[in-house]
Amino acid sequence: MPNHGKSREAKEIKRYRELVEAFQAQVRDGDFTPELLQKTAEILNTNPEYYTIWNHRRRIYVNEFNSIQHQYSECGLTAEHRDGQILDIIQLDLQFLLPLLMQFPKCYWIWNHRIWLLDQATSLLPAAKARPIWEEELRLAGKMLSRDNRNFHGWGYRRMIINSLESEALNGKSMAADELDYTKKMISTNLSNFSAWHNRTKLILRILDEKCADDDERKQMLDEELALIHKALCDPYDQSLWFYHQNLLCAFDPDQASETLAPRLTSAERLEYVFEELEFIKEMLDDVTDCKWIYQALIECRLLIAKIQHGMSKQDQEEVKAWLTELRKLDKLRDGRWVELGQKLGI
Amino acid sequence: MALVSGPGRGGVPAGRDPAQEPYLVTEKHVNYIKSLDTRKDELEYWLTEHLRLNGVYWGLTALHLLGQPDALPREDIIKYVMSCQSENGGFGAAPRHDAHMLSTVSAVQILATVDALDELESEGHGGRIKIGKYIAGLQNRETGTFAGDEWGETDTRFLYGAFNALSLLNLMYLIDVHKAVAHVQACRNFDGGYGVDPEAESHAGQAFTCVGALAIAGHLDLVDRDRLGAWLSERQLENGGLNGRPEKLEDVCYSWWVLSSLAMIDRLHWIDGKKLSAFILRCQDYEGGGISDRPGDMVDVFHTVFGLAGLSLLGFPGLVAVDPVYCMPKHIIQRCIQKSR
Numbered sequence A: 001m002p003n004h005g006k007s008r009e010a011k012e013i014k015r016y017r018e019l020v021e022a023f024q025a026q027v028r029d030g031d032f033t034p035e036l037l038q039k040t041a042e043i044l045n046t047n048p049e050y051y052t053i054w055n056h057r058r059r060i061y062v063n064e065f066n067s068i069q070h071q072y073s074e075c076g077l078t079a080e081h082r083d084g085q086i087l088d089i090i091q092l093d094l095q096f097l098l099p100l101l102m103q104f105p106k107c108y109w110i111w112n113h114r115i116w117l118l119d120q121a122t123s124l125l126p127a128a129k130a131r132p133i134w135e136e137e138l139r140l141a142g143k144m145l146s147r148d149n150r151n152f153h154g155w156g157y158r159r160m161i162i163n164s165l166e167s168e169a170l171n172g173k174s175m176a177a178d179e180l181d182y183t184k185k186m187i188s189t190n191l192s193n194f195s196a197w198h199n200r201t202k203l204i205l206r207i208l209d210e211k212c213a214d215d216d217e218r219k220q221m222l223d224e225e226l227a228l229i230h231k232a233l234c235d236p237y238d239q240s241l242w243f244y245h246q247n248l249l250c251a252f253d254p255d256q257a258s259e260t261l262a263p264r265l266t267s268a269e270r271l272e273y274v275f276e277e278l279e280f281i282k283e284m285l286d287d288v289t290d291c292k293w294i295y296q297a298l299i300e301c302r303l304l305i306a307k308i309q310h311g312m313s314k315q316d317q318e319e320v321k322a323w324l325t326e327l328r329k330l331d332k333l334r335d336g337r338w339v340e341l342g343q344k345l346g347i
Numbered sequence B: 001m002a003l004v005s006g007p008g009r010g011g012v013p014a015g016r017d018p019a020q021e022p023y024l025v026t027e028k029h030v031n032y033i034k035s036l037d038t039r040k041d042e043l044e045y046w047l048t049e050h051l052r053l054n055g056v057y058w059g060l061t062a063l064h065l066l067g068q069p070d071a072l073p074r075e076d077i078i079k080y081v082m083s084c085q086s087e088n089g090g091f092g093a094a095p096r097h098d099a100h101m102l103s104t105v106s107a108v109q110i111l112a113t114v115d116a117l118d119e120l121e122s123e124g125h126g127g128r129i130k131i132g133k134y135i136a137g138l139q140n141r142e143t144g145t146f147a148g149d150e151w152g153e154t155d156t157r158f159l160y161g162a163f164n165a166l167s168l169l170n171l172m173y174l175i176d177v178h179k180a181v182a183h184v185q186a187c188r189n190f191d192g193g194y195g196v197d198p199e200a201e202s203h204a205g206q207a208f209t210c211v212g213a214l215a216i217a218g219h220l221d222l223v224d225r226d227r228l229g230a231w232l233s234e235r236q237l238e239n240g241g242l243n244g245r246p247e248k249l250e251d252v253c254y255s256w257w258v259l260s261s262l263a264m265i266d267r268l269h270w271i272d273g274k275k276l277s278a279f280i281l282r283c284q285d286y287e288g289g290g291i292s293d294r295p296g297d298m299v300d301v302f303h304t305v306f307g308l309a310g311l312s313l314l315g316f317p318g319l320v321a322v323d324p325v326y327c328m329p330k331h332i333i334q335r336c337i338q339k340s341r
């Protein structure tokens, strides 16, 4: 590195450390002023991971909110003015965070601080004034997810916003159906989006529970989801799809069914479903023979049938053995797993 | 111990025969870790202060696994850890940083590693019980979850951290273990994996924290070993490394979280350990020491410790045995925790 780079870095370090030290001195004196707020902004612009600074920023705001509240109860500030001042503080800070968020989208202290601000809006303002801020945030979360559609924090953040928008405090109601549409939209732009498929699993359970769906409605939902995943599985190499398929198969597993979207299928119904899946997957072998996921799913279906029927015929065992042999050829990394499965099945 | 990245990058040196058996550059890793605290002329040293105590835990554990437990002066470590304690009993990441669950857990792990938990009983530190009460105070008694600090964000990482530290302090009775375990159960998905909360998708980091918490609570019976084992084993990619979720890139730190979870449920043999060892070794900076997330990237102490811990769990010769639940040397866990798991 050229020398002037090093001396520039030394200057940067000096500036940063002086800033932090000045800030800490002011905190020690309990000096929670807007000027201190300015210092937190300067530090966070350089280092948004410095969580203690975020904490102080919140302490400064708590102080300010308390003083506005005090003016309202003691000094004749109108409710309208009080709400306006609180709203200004929150919105100004949300704006301050935007460029930071674009620059450091994975820094989760920034997301954290936004949620805190939004929660302040919920607890300090009437629902009619707080709700639009949350709605705006949902649009932002949507934008972030369309830029990076598997962003783990992004999906978690979206769920947090939805939970709030659904809450009584914001005069909300369930948005599960809209969210289900949203996952479909995300899947249609990228089938391989497991985050979206996962959210589907959870949302469907909620939707069915919320409308107290009967067994027929549940079965219909199951059929629709199976049709959807069958269509998607025209790309059999995509493991996201197989994990969603496996989620759906849980409804046919006597040990798992109670937690699934169709908990009360009869054994006969379960068998019928699994046989249909088995046939569907077997047909895939007509076009593709080098995809390990197909063999894994076939074995899983066979094992499920054996579980429901309490046993496996000699002929079926031979079939599983043949699939396992193919699987071991294709999936060398997990050979220990397949060897153990073979031993467990006595084949 | 600063989390300054680089200066070197992971990767097999040019000109070396790739077919040649990869090896561990033990001495270079030791020197790399020892040099981390001398890099105060780098801005990154100052910008990563919020991870200093975690960094000490990472560096110290790496040195222990490398068989060099005395490479850092014990008294200096203890003094530094104690200087990070807040009035509420918890520890911040550095002096004058606010207390947080994650740095408090690191503090306890460091003190346990250098056999200095008794220091907490010295004048002005409030004893083990004060730290225990700080951690227990972060539990939501209704939901069983744990927050990271007074600001209330919850995550199964914090629940695991609480279990880790409190079990090392022998203070598990301070919390509602039953409710916490029920919450972990609620975070389980159909694929057998675990999410950060009951609605979140499975993630390798959460497999480690949730299964680790269940292991500490003596409740591994609640894990669907075959299903979780299947999901975890599918994290291995052709290059030998492991990813954290389907369709994501391999990474040395995820390799540890997946591998340790597999070890906890006795499914270590469900992946190709040899290929994983080779992948981790390829992430070494063969010149300057340190391990990166994947070949070609800059090394850092975080990926160094998780790389070494992974190699240790895979039985790579010359490394001290690691405990998969605590990510600390096994013999130290045996010393701290009488009850056998």
Ligand SMILES: [Zn+2]
Residues within 6 Å of the ligand: B251, B252, B253, B254, B293, B303
């Ligand atoms: Zn990593």
